[in-house]
Amino acid sequence: MSVTDELLANNDRYAANFTGPLPLPPAKHVAVVACMDARINVYGVLGLNEGEAHVIRNAGGVITEDEIRSLAISQRLLGTEEIILIHHTDCGMLTFTDDEFKKSIQEDVGIKPGWAAEAFADLDADVRQSLTRIRTNPFIPKKDSVRGFVFDVATGKLNEVS
Amino acid sequence: MSVTDELLANNDRYAANFTGPLPLPPAKHVAVVACMDARINVYGVLGLNEGEAHVIRNAGGVITEDEIRSLAISQRLLGTEEIILIHHTDCGMLTFTDDEFKKSIQEDVGIKPGWAAEAFADLDADVRQSLTRIRTNPFIPKKDSVRGFVFDVATGKLNEVS
Numbered sequence: 001m002s003v004t005d006e007l008l009a010n011n012d013r014y015a016a017n018f019t020g021p022l023p024l025p026p027a028k029h030v031a032v033v034a035c036m037d038a039r040i041n042v043y044g045v046l047g048l049n050e051g052e053a054h055v056i057r058n059a060g061g062v063i064t065e066d067e068i069r070s071l072a073i074s075q076r077l078l079g080t081e082e083i084i085l086i087h088h089t090d091c092g093m094l095t096f097t098d099d100e101f102k103k104s105i106q107e108d109v110g111i112k113p114g115w116a117a118e119a120f121a122d123l124d125a126d127v128r129q130s131l132t133r134i135r136t137n138p139f140i141p142k143k144d145s146v147r148g149f150v151f152d153v154a155t156g157k158l159n160e161v162s
Numbered sequence: 163m164s165v166t167d168e169l170l171a172n173n174d175r176y177a178a179n180f181t182g183p184l185p186l187p188p189a190k191h192v193a194v195v196a197c198m199d200a201r202i203n204v205y206g207v208l209g210l211n212e213g214e215a216h217v218i219r220n221a222g223g224v225i226t227e228d229e230i231r232s233l234a235i236s237q238r239l240l241g242t243e244e245i246i247l248i249h250h251t252d253c254g255m256l257t258f259t260d261d262e263f264k265k266s267i268q269e270d271v272g273i274k275p276g277w278a279a280e281a282f283a284d285l286d287a288d289v290r291q292s293l294t295r296i297r298t299n300p301f302i303p304k305k306d307s308v309r310g311f312v313f314d315v316a317t318g319k320l321n322e323v324s
Contacts, residue, residue, distance in 0.1 A: 002307050003190045004244050010209025011320045018318025024252055026200040028165045036216040036232055038188040041205050044212070047172025054198040057219045059232040065277050066228035070198055070221040072267065073279065078254055082166050090186055092240055105234065109300045115227050117235065138271045145164050156180025158173045 022051035024078065030054070031074040033130070034086035035061035035093075039153050046084070054080055060093040061086055062118045062126065063133040072139045081142045083134060086158065087127050088151035093119050123150050127161040184213035186240065192216070193236040195292070196248035197223035197255075201315050208246070216242055222255040223248055224280045224288065225295040234301045243304045245296060248320065249289050250313035255281050285312050289323040 031054040034042050042048065042055050054074045056067055063085075074080045098117040106112040120126035127148035134146050149158040193216040196204050204210065204217050216236045218229055225247075236242045260279040268274040282288035289310040296308050311320040 002244060003192045004246055004307055004309055007190075007192070007208040007210070007246065008320060011207055011318075014207055014209060015318035021252070021316045022201050024199075024201075024254055028169075030165045030169070031198070036193070036218045036236065037186075038213050038215050038217075039184050039186075041210075041212050042217075043203050043205060045173055045176055046169040047176060048169070048203075050203050050206070051200050053200050055200075055204075055219050056198045056221075057217050058228055059218075059235040064228045064231075066220055066226045069226075069275075069277050069279060072275070073221040073254065073263070074198065076267070077258065077263070082164060084166055084169065090183070092186055092235065096239065101235070101239070105238070105301055108303070111300050113231075113234070113301055115231050117231060138273050139267055139275055141270070145166055147166055154183045156173075156177035158170060 026051070026053050026078065026080055028052040029080050030082040030084060031056060031071055031080040032084045032086065033057070033061055033063065033067055035059070035088055035091060037088055037091065040086065040088055040151055045151060045156070045158065054078070060091065060118050060120065060126070061130070063130040064118065068137055068139055071134070075140060075142050082145040085127060085130050085148040086151050087123050088153055089123065090153050091123065094121065094123070124161045188213070188215050188240065188242055190214040191242050192244045192246060193218060193233055193242040194246045194248065195223055195225065195229055197221070197250055197253060199250055199253065202248065202250055202313055207313060207318070207320065216240070222253065222280050222282065222288070223292065225292040226280065230299055230301055233296070237302060237304050244307040247289060247292050247310040248313050249285050250315055251285070252315050253285065256283065256285070286323045
């Protein structure tokens with residue numbers, strides 16, 4: 001049995017206790033952008049319930065064109081007004097460089113990716129980089145509450161980056 | 163008090179019961195790509211615990227360059243081997259077209275986004291589109307278990323797209 005099959009069996013149990021459809025727009029009018037890291041359970045970390053917030057995630061929790069696309073749709077079509085960014089301690093993105101990752105791919109498959117891997121060497125600095133990418137982007141209309149945090153995987157605590 | 167402040171208060175309670183650091187690589191060697199929709203609690207839907215799976219999310223749960231970046235890092239550096247794609251019923255991406263969304267942005271701020279909005283008219287067809295974007299991508303090495311689902315927001319059930 002694959003892990004996917006095991007998780008589908010879990011879904012049967014989830015559906016058995018499911019209480020029906022909620023509205024499409026996020027009830028708390030907030031969008032979260034977080035790293036894909038397995039240890040960040042965004043709903044748990046922020047005490048969110050189903051239906052309350054958009055959750056956008058990728059390697060590093062960085063802001064690239066696709067996060068701008070998602071945030072633009074979130075704010076312009078679905079009414080979110082606040083943005084919470086979450087990076088975290090012990091992040092995989094701290095363990096390599098773009099150059100070495102892309103070189104390893106080129107050696108493996110013969111093609112060098114045209115995209116940046118978005119590795120970073122300083123957590124707080126990269127949270128600030130992501131905040132700045134949002135604040136300077138013309139397609140995101142609501143920027144009054146855009147705040148960035150580092151989640152501590154040892155304590156479960158969010159620490160704000162100023 | 164902003165919603166962000168309210169969620170930070172929730173985080174204090176989460177941290178108070180936190181049980182300490184887990185390993186960086188996902189224990190179940192699986193990466194999930196899902197829509198950002200507020201009603202999809204990925205940990206709940208799949209019965210996942212902290213530390214078990216990478217979770218990548220965006221508007222639609224579509225596969226663009228940034229999801230390829232995240233999946234390449236997930237598989238090549240952090241050992242995941244299976245991919246689960248999740249779209250869902252009542253998705254916002256079914257309610258507009260790329261052309262009209264980009265035109266509305268251009269009318270608002272004077273600039274037309276250079277990116278695709280990735281709206282779609284058929285859920286199952288877009289799951290297949292996303293599966294094909296992964297299966298044909300040279301940077302994703304492990305493709306033996308790449309499966310796509312539509313989450314039913316009325317029942318909580320994942321229905322596989324074949």
